[in-house]
Amino acid sequence: MCGIIGYIGNQNVVPILIDGLKRLEYRGYDSAGVAFIQDNKIEVRRCVGKLKNLEMALSGEKSFSTIGIGHTRWATHGRPSEENAHPHRVDNIVVVHNGIIENYSQLKKELASEGRRFASETDTEVIAHLIDRQVKRGLSLVEAVQEALKEVKGAYAIAVLRQEEPEILVGARNGCPLVAGLCQGGAFLASDIPAILNYTRDVVFLDDKEIITLTPEGIRIMDIEGSPIEKELSKVIWNPVMAEKGGYRHFMLKEIYEQPRAIMDTIRGRLSHDTGNVYLDEIGLSADDIKGLKNIFIVACGTSWHAALAGKFMIEEMARIPVEVDVASEFRYRDPIIDEGSLLIAITQSGETADTLAAIREAKRKKGKAFSICNVVGSTAARESDGVIYTHAGPEIGVAATKTFTSQLVALYLLAIYLGRVKGVVSQGAGKRHLEVLSQLPHLIEKVLEKNEKIEEMARLYSHYKDFLYLGRGPNYPIALEGALKLKEISYIHAEGYPAGEMKHGPIALIDDQMPSVVLITKNSVYDKVLSNIMEVKARSGKVIALATEGDQDIAGRVDHVFYLPEFDPLLTPVLLAIPLQLFAYHIAIIRGCDVDQPRNLAKSVTVE
Numbered sequence: 001m002c003g004i005i006g007y008i009g010n011q012n013v014v015p016i017l018i019d020g021l022k023r024l025e026y027r028g029y030d031s032a033g034v035a036f037i038q039d040n041k042i043e044v045r046r047c048v049g050k051l052k053n054l055e056m057a058l059s060g061e062k063s064f065s066t067i068g069i070g071h072t073r074w075a076t077h078g079r080p081s082e083e084n085a086h087p088h089r090v091d092n093i094v095v096v097h098n099g100i101i102e103n104y105s106q107l108k109k110e111l112a113s114e115g116r117r118f119a120s121e122t123d124t125e126v127i128a129h130l131i132d133r134q135v136k137r138g139l140s141l142v143e144a145v146q147e148a149l150k151e152v153k154g155a156y157a158i159a160v161l162r163q164e165e166p167e168i169l170v171g172a173r174n175g176c177p178l179v180a181g182l183c184q185g186g187a188f189l190a191s192d193i194p195a196i197l198n199y200t201r202d203v204v205f206l207d208d209k210e211i212i213t214l215t216p217e218g219i220r221i222m223d224i225e226g227s228p229i230e231k232e233l234s235k236v237i238w239n240p241v242m243a244e245k246g247g248y249r250h251f252m253l254k255e256i257y258e259q260p261r262a263i264m265d266t267i268r269g270r271l272s273h274d275t276g277n278v279y280l281d282e283i284g285l286s287a288d289d290i291k292g293l294k295n296i297f298i299v300a301c302g303t304s305w306h307a308a309l310a311g312k313f314m315i316e317e318m319a320r321i322p323v324e325v326d327v328a329s330e331f332r333y334r335d336p337i338i339d340e341g342s343l344l345i346a347i348t349q350s351g352e353t354a355d356t357l358a359a360i361r362e363a364k365r366k367k368g369k370a371f372s373i374c375n376v377v378g379s380t381a382a383r384e385s386d387g388v389i390y391t392h393a394g395p396e397i398g399v400a401a402t403k404t405f406t407s408q409l410v411a412l413y414l415l416a417i418y419l420g421r422v423k424g425v426v427s428q429g430a431g432k433r434h435l436e437v438l439s440q441l442p443h444l445i446e447k448v449l450e451k452n453e454k455i456e457e458m459a460r461l462y463s464h465y466k467d468f469l470y471l472g473r474g475p476n477y478p479i480a481l482e483g484a485l486k487l488k489e490i491s492y493i494h495a496e497g498y499p500a501g502e503m504k505h506g507p508i509a510l511i512d513d514q515m516p517s518v519v520l521i522t523k524n525s526v527y528d529k530v531l532s533n534i535m536e537v538k539a540r541s542g543k544v545i546a547l548a549t550e551g552d553q554d555i556a557g558r559v560d561h562v563f564y565l566p567e568f569d570p571l572l573t574p575v576l577l578a579i580p581l582q583l584f585a586y587h588i589a590i591i592r593g594c595d596v597d598q599p600r601n602l603a604k605s606v607t608v609e
Contacts, residue, residue, distance in 0.1 A: 002086075002098045003029065003072040004178070005195045006159040008169045009186020009216045014063050017070035020188075020195035021051055029072035030377055031085035034058075035094040036068030037166045042094055046085040066216075067166055069159040069189075071096035074265075074377065074392055084120045090128040092163035093135065097124040098191055099156035099176040100268040102439065107151065123269055127158060141165045142213050145172060149211070149224055155264050155442075159189050169214040171206070172224075175442070176261065178206045180219050182233065187214040193236060194244060201236040252398035252490070252596045256582050257449060260442035262393040262403040263575075266410045267438060276431025278418040284371050284387020285343070290422045294341035296321050297368075299328040299359040303401040303485065304347040304408060309478035310574050311347075311412035317571065318426055318434075319419035328355035332362040342368035345415075349396065349404040351379020360384055373411045375404050389415060398597045400489045402582050405482065406445075406575050413438060413572060437569045441576075444566045448579045451563070455580050458545060458561050459587030465516055468495040469507055472520035472577075473530055479574045480520055483581035490596045491589040500533040508536065516543040518584075519559070520577055523549040524570045534558060547577055 003024030007016045017034045032054045033046030043063070047053040051072070071086035086096040101107070104123035111129045112118070118125055130151055134144035141162040149156075155175030162168075171178055171189045181188035183200040189212070190196045193203065204219065206212060210229060213220045221229045236247075248254035270279050296315060298308040305327055312323040326336075328346070338344070344363035348356045351374040360381060363370040371387035375396070382388040391407035417434050420426030426434070462468075468487060472480035481497035488495050498507050500519070511517070517537045521530045535558070537544055544559040549567045556562050565576045589596045 002074060002191070003195065004069070004096050004098060004157060004159055004189065004191040005071075006069040006096075006169050006171065006189035006214070007186060008067040008214050009183070010066055011186060012063075013065045013068035014058060016199070017068050018051065018055060018058075019198065020190060021054075021070050021072050023194045023197070024072055024190075024192060025051065029074050030080040031082070032070070032072045033085045033087050033096075034068055034070040035087040035089070035096075035161060036063065036065035037161060037163060038063055038065040040163070040166065042089065042092060042161065042163045044087055044089050044094060046082050046087070048080050048082055048085065067161065067169055069094065069096050069161055069169065074394070079121070080377075084122050086124060088120060088122065088125045088128045090125070090132040093128050093132045094161045095124060095128040095131065095158055097127055097156055097158045099174075100154045100264050101126055101152055101156065102154035102271065102273060103152070104154075104269075105272055106274055127152065127156070131160060135162065141168060141170055142211065145170050146211055146222075146224060146226060149174075157191055167215060170211065171214070172211040173206045174208045175264065178212075180204045180206065180212055180214065182218065186216055187219055189214060192246060194246075197236065202233045203236055204231050204233060249590075250398065250586075250596050252400060252402060252586055255396055255398050255403045256579070256586065258394065259403045259406050259579065260445045260449075262391075262407050263410050263445065264442050265392040265394070266407045267414065268392070270414060271435045271439070273432060273435055273439075276426075276428040276433075276435060277421055278414050278431075278435070280389055280414065280418050282388050282390075283418070284385065285369060287422050289369060290419055292341055293321055293343050294339075296323045296343045296345060297326060297331070297336065297338070297363070298323060298345045298347065299326045299331045299356060300347035301328050301353055301355055303405045303482060304349060304356075306478045306482040306485070307405055307408035307412060308345075308347050309481070310409055310475050311345075311416070313475040314412050314416035314571050315419060318416040319423055320425050321419065321423075326359070328353065328359045331355075331359040336362070336366075338363055338366040338368040340367050342366075344368055344370040346370065346372040346381055346385065347408055348372060348379075348381050349375045349401055349408075351376045351381035353381075357381060357384065373408055373415075375407070399599055400486055400585075400596070406578055409572075409575050409578075410438070410441070416571075437572065440568075441572060444568060444576060445579055447566060448576055451580075452583055454563065455583040456587045458563070459584055459591060461561070462516055462545070463588045463591040465514065466493060467510070467515045468493060469511070469515060469517045470495060470497040470520075471500040471503060471517055471530070471533060472497075473500045473526045474524060475571055475574050476520040476522065476524075476577060479577045479581065480518070482578060483518060483585070486582055486585035487588065490585055490599050491592055491594055492600075493588065500530050503533055503536065508540070511537055511540045511542040513541040513543065516545060518545045518547070518581070520547050521555060522547070522565065522570070522573050522577070523552065523567060524573070531555075531558070547580060
């Protein structure tokens with residue numbers, strides 16, 4: 001979600017950095033900064049708030065520099081503040097960074113034991129210290145970056161300057177996007193192509209564990225071991241609108257593909273693999289508050305309500321606290337029983353949904369605690385709650401929620417671990433295992449996204465049907481609801497989601513060869529029961545699309561089509577299941593000629609009751 005821009009060449013760098021950061025504003029941010037080398041000295045300017053504040057800070061200066069880096073930050077670990085804004089400086093090293101340094105706590109302790117002092121609450125500053133340590137051992141900047149990154153565990157995209165080497169700019173990536181651009185007499189580095197599209201259309205995309213050195217004459221790329229890598233230039237042919245969409249045909253598709261990054265940003269800075277703890281500093285609950293909880297209410301609307309239903313399974317299993325889930329528009333009208341031992345969790349992408357805000361106010365009126373899981377920093381829900389967990393999925397332009405939904409699921413998983421650890425239900429060892437599993441999730445989502453063409457093929461086969469049934473059990477049942485909602489929202493096809501066990505209580509009467517069933521049958525404790533439901537559908541000439549676990553060869557002979565997902569933790573499998581269902585709905589909508597980004601009659605945020 002954060003934005004990176006860098007330039008080295010023969011032009012004045014500061015206007016280029018500001019222009020590039022403006023073109024990355026759609027990613028969302030709450031602070032910004034630039035660093036450049038002028039008169040053989042590094043200059044750093046940072047500020048909280050919008051880019052106009054940074055421009056004002058620079059307006060009185062007559063700066064001319066031909067090398068610099070810039071960054072827009074959305075606070076994750078550490079509040080929005082000037083000291084937490086990027087670039088981060090350690091002596092004569094300056095760094096900007098996107099991503100998650102999973103072992104930063106351990107590295108920070110090690111560096112502090114050497115007498116190094118930290119000026120921020122971020123994990124990024126650790127990278128600057130690691131590079132500075134290597135420089136002070138006599139290495140060049142490129143060598144220092146190479147050695148420093150060998151100590152880092154996690155995802156990153158970085159750009160680095162050194163005062164003593166004003167002729168080079170160094171970048172590296174692992175798990176976070178980074179692209180280089182070439183023009184006459186200069187080179188660019190950016191986290192996304194729109195930042196540099198005004199200056200060049202000749203780009204090189206970095207892959208994981210690659211380090212790039214930029215000079216006015218060109219670029220050099222090597223792997224983390226120092227072996228040179230040759231890459232061909234790509235020619236970007238986007239128009240400005242396509243650039244904003246990152247080259248994707250629609251915002252919805254772009255946002256589906258952003259989910260690995262959105263989830264990394266949601267967990268960034270919140271995990272301790274050493275202790276098995278989760279850090280939710282803004283939750284607004286003390287340990288005594290949590291230990292005294294008698295019950296939890298989760299309220300939400302639409303897609304967020306489906307996340308709430310999945311969250312109930314997570315919290316009850318890991319924290320052993322009773323959870324009720326309500327549609328927010330119904331909550332206060334049933335006069336819920338709330339007291340000092342009650343906690344209300346409001347899930348809202350925008351933080352401005354009228355019914356959800358009313359539920360927060362109802363809970364607080366009755367002396368209960370309330371916090372929100374929200375994507376928009378500073379929203380009304382965040383301000384009116386006792387605490388907040390920001391999902392940090394970044395701006396979501398498409399009306400149908402995709403990355404905000406899966407980020408909500410991950411936030412709920414973090415919360416479940418947090419509550420379980422505080423209550424003593426989740427041991428340290430179990431906490432470590434949960435966090436290790438969670439850290440694998442972005443990579444597994446990427447594996448699912450790689451099968452997009454298979455999903456598109458299935459969509460072509462089923463796009464002419466007018467009715468669909470979606471079935472699931474346990475934590476997968478809310479995802480059946482979500483899959484049906486996505487199809488309804490953007491393709492205008494009638495679809496219903498049901499708990500698979502309820503099929504015989506009504507929906508089975510509708511099944512025939514004109515009503516396909518999408519069945520979520522991953523390997524879990526109710527696998528055999530869901531398999532029985534599939535047999536009942538097939539016995540009535542129903543067509544079945546199964547979403548199953550890799551290695552389950554038996555299911556392929558029992559259904560019409562099967563899509564395989566990696567085997568994973570049952571409580572997090574719903575995140576993986578959501579991805580093909582989003583793509584299935586998207587492709588059917590495109591085939592039917594629907595406007596996927598702005599479906600008829602729908603708004604992104606419902607701000608009236």
